[in-house]
Each structure stands twice: as C-alpha cells, then as structure tokens.
Amino acid sequence: MEQEKKPAEGSAISSGTGLSAAKPKLTPAWQMFEGSVKIWWANLKKFAMLYVWGFAFALIPLAAGLAFFGLNQITGLRANIFFSILSFLVFVAAFLLIIYFTTRSYIGMFLLVKDDYVGQERKIFKETKKWFWPYIGLTLLTTLFIILWTCLLIIPGIIFSVFYSFAVYAMFFEDKRGMAAIKRSVQLVKKYWWAVFGRVCLLCLIAWAFMVIISAPLSAVAEDSLFFSIWNAIVQVINILVGPIALIFSFQMYRDLVKIKK
Numbered sequence: 114m115e116q117e118k119k120p121a122e123g124s125a126i127s128s129g130t131g132l133s134a135a136k137p138k139l140t141p142a143w144q145m146f147e148g149s150v151k152i153w154w155a156n157l158k159k160f161a162m163l164y165v166w167g168f169a170f171a172l173i174p175l176a177a178g179l180a181f182f183g184l185n186q187i188t189g190l191r192a193n194i195f196f197s198i199l200s201f202l203v204f205v206a207a208f209l210l211i212i213y214f215t216t217r218s219y220i221g222m223f224l225l226v227k228d229d230y231v232g233q234e235r236k237i238f239k240e241t242k243k244w245f246w247p248y249i250g251l252t253l254l255t256t257l258f259i260i261l262w263t264c265l266l267i268i269p270g271i272i273f274s275v276f277y278s279f280a281v282y283a284m285f286f287e288d289k290r291g292m293a294a295i296k297r298s299v300q301l302v303k304k305y306w307w308a309v310f311g312r313v314c315l316l317c318l319i320a321w322a323f324m325v326i327i328s329a330p331l332s333a334v335a336e337d338s339l340f341f342s343i344w345n346a347i348v349q350v351i352n353i354l355v356g357p358i359a360l361i362f363s364f365q366m367y368r369d370l371v372k373i374k375k
Contacts, residue, residue, distance in 0.1 A: 136304075137372075137373045138308070139305065139308050139309075139312070139366060139369045139370070139373075140365060140369055142311065142312045142315045143315075145312065145362060145365050145366070146315065146316065146319065146362060148365060149358050149361040149362040149365060150358060152230070152361050153355070153357050153358045153361055155230075156225070156230045157354070159225055159230060159234055160222060160225070160354070160357045161354060162234040163218050163221040163222060163225065163234050163237065163238060164218050164353060164354075166218060166221070166234060166235065166238040167214045167215045167216075167217055167218025167219075167221070167238070168214075168215070168218070170214040170217075171210070171211040171214040171215055173210075174206065174207035174208075174210035174211055175207060175211060177203070177207060178203055178204055178206075178207030178208075213245065216245065216248070216249070217238065217241040217242065217245060218238070218241075220241040220244050220245065220248055221234070221237045221238050221240075221241050222357050222360050223244075223281070223282075223285040223360070224237045224240055224241060224244070224285070225237055226360070226361065226364055227285055227286060244285070247284060247290055248281065248284070250290075250291065251280060251281060251284055251290065251291060251294055251295075252281070254291060254292070254295065255277045255280050255281075255295060258273065258277065258295070259273060259274050259277065262274075272306070275302060275306055275309055275310050275313065276298060276299045276302045276303075276306070277295055277298050277299070278298065278302070278309065278313070278363070279297070279298040279301050279302065279363070279366075279367045279370070280294040280295045280297070280298040281294070282298075282363070282364060282367040283297040283298055283301075286367070300374065301367065301370040301371065301374055302370070305370060305373075309366060309370075312362070312366060316359060316362055320359070323355070324348075324352070327348055327351060328348055330344055331344055331345060331348070
C-alpha cells in the first residue's frame with residue numbers, strides 16, 4: 114500500500130491558514146507616472162484656472178504695492194522717514210498677501226483631486242480659505258521636524274522627510290491635523306520607505322531632465338537679450354503648469370498605501 118506523501122519541509126500549503134501572504138506592492142513607478150501625466154493632461158484646464166484665481170487675487174496687493182512705490186518715486190517722499198517706514202509696511206503686507214493667494218491656489222489642487230476632478234474651480238478656490246491655516250501649520254511643523262532631524266545628520270533628515278511626505282495628504286483626505294497627520298504619514302510609509310523613496314527619486318530625475326531640455330536654449334543666448342527674457346518667462350509658466358503632475362503622482366502613492374494599510 115502506497116504511503117501518503119508528505120509535503121516537503123518548508124513548502125507552502127496553498128489551502129493552509131498559516132501561509133503568509135506576499136507583501137502587497139505599490140503600482141509600478143513608470144505606470145504610476147504615466148497615469149499621473151494622463152490625469153494631469155485631462156484636467157489641465159481646471160488646474161490652470163485654479164492658478165488664475167490665485168494670481169488674479171494676488172494682483173490686487175501687487176498693484177497696490179507698485180502704485181505706492183511709484184507715488185513715492187514721483188513725489189520725492191523717499192527721504193521722509195515716516196513714508197519710508199510706511200513703504201516698507203505696504204511692501205511686506207503686499208508680499209504676504211501674494212503668498213496667501215498663491216498658496217490657496219496650491220491648496221485648491223488638493224481639493225480638486227479630492228473632488229475627483231469634477232469640482233468647479235471658483236467654488237474650490239473659495240473653499241481653500243478654511244484650509245489655509247491648517248495647511249500652513251502642518252507645513253511649518255513638518256519642516257521644523259525635518260530641520261531638527263537634519264541637524265543630527267543629513268541621512269536622518271532624508272529618511273524622515275520621506276516618512277512625513279504624506280502628512281498633507283492625510284490632512285486633506287482623512288481630515289487629520291498636526292501631529293495626527295504626521296503620525297498617519299509615518300504609519301503609511303512604514304515598511305514601504307524604499308518603494309516611496311525610489312518613486313520620489315524617479316519623479317525628481319524626470320523633472321530635472323525635463324527642465325534641462327526646455328531650458329537648453331537659454332544657454333546659447335546672452336542673459337540680457339530679449340530672447341532670454343521671453344524664453345525664461347515661458348519656462349517658468351511651463352514649470353508652473355506641469356507642477357500638479359508631482360501632486361497627482363504622490364497622491365497615487367498615498368492611495369496605494371491607504372489600500373494596503375487598511
């Protein structure tokens with residue numbers, strides 16, 4: 114009578130409950146990048162309109178600051194200490210307001226992604242107002258932590274900058290604030306640090322190569338030439354318009370990690 118064959122030692126039993134499942138993987142990096150570009154291209158108009166809303170409001174303090182500066186130049190009040198101080202305060206206020214409105218444009222990008230790209234740009238920009246201070250607070254907090262880690266050595270700074278990279282996504286998509294958002298980011302990246310780091314490096318490499326290519330004509334002309342000024346302005350506009358690709362790319366990593374860590 115044939116003896117029943119026993120499974121070899123260490124072999125996996127497909128029906129056994131003791132079989133350890135393979136570690137889930139993130140979407141392949143290049144596939145993730147291609148998907149991000151397609152989503153960006155399909156919604157480029159919406160992203161551009163969010164920029165337009167922010168820049169339109171930023172023009173108000175910019176115009177006020179320039180008008181006040183021009184008034185001082187024309188009337189010769191620069192020598193007056195009172196007007197010198199007032200000019201400085203107006204300049205600082207205008208600068209801060211420009212940062213405020215342009216930052217709200219960037220916040221709007223997250224809210225557009227949160228709305229699955231179907232929200233109205235004007236409504237989204239209006240909604241960014243309530244997110245401004247939570248976003249600034251979280252950004253300052255993560256920056257402070259990264260600086261403190263970097264003070265130890267550059268390597269810990271790099272390590273924890275990756276661990277903290279999804280804190281802002283936890284804020285917008287899970288409504289977590291401050292330390293709760295940072296802890297959530299660390300939880301998501303844990304055991305996937307190298308996968309996240311590799312994808313970030315790929316994105317940085319692609320961005321660097323892209324900027325080298327579109328900036329190449331600038332190296333062939335003088336910096337004081339009209340062509341240099343015009344092309345440099347075009348490069349800056351292109352850089353702004355393609356910026357949301359990085360946001361979408363990071364969001365896809367975040368979404369993969371959330372699914373895995375459920």
